[in-house]
Amino acid sequence: MVKVIYEFDVAIEKQEAYLKITREKIKPLWESKGCHSYDVWQVAESETRFVKEALFENESLMKETSGLKDLDAAKEIFRSFAENASRRVYVQKI
Helix, strand or coil: CEEEEEEEECCHHHHHHHHHHHHHHHHHHHHHCCCCEEEEEECCCCCCEEEEEEEECCHHHHHHHHCCHHHHHHHHHHHHHCEEEEEEEEECCC
């Protein structure tokens, strides 16, 4: 398994809209294109900090899925809400 973790901020006034579009459009789209699961968490100690976790079966599927043009609009929507974003890719070893 491969886990992609994004950490980012969403302004308080944009959070409801971000969560709604993620729940209704972004998550189902990614999961229909090869992402095993796509989850968003809010950091308990922060009003604006979020973590997005996407799981893939392997690195090649992650790269293939991430490169799909079908997902460009979803990526742009995410970028329109996310500030101070960072990304890390983790490969399961055990």
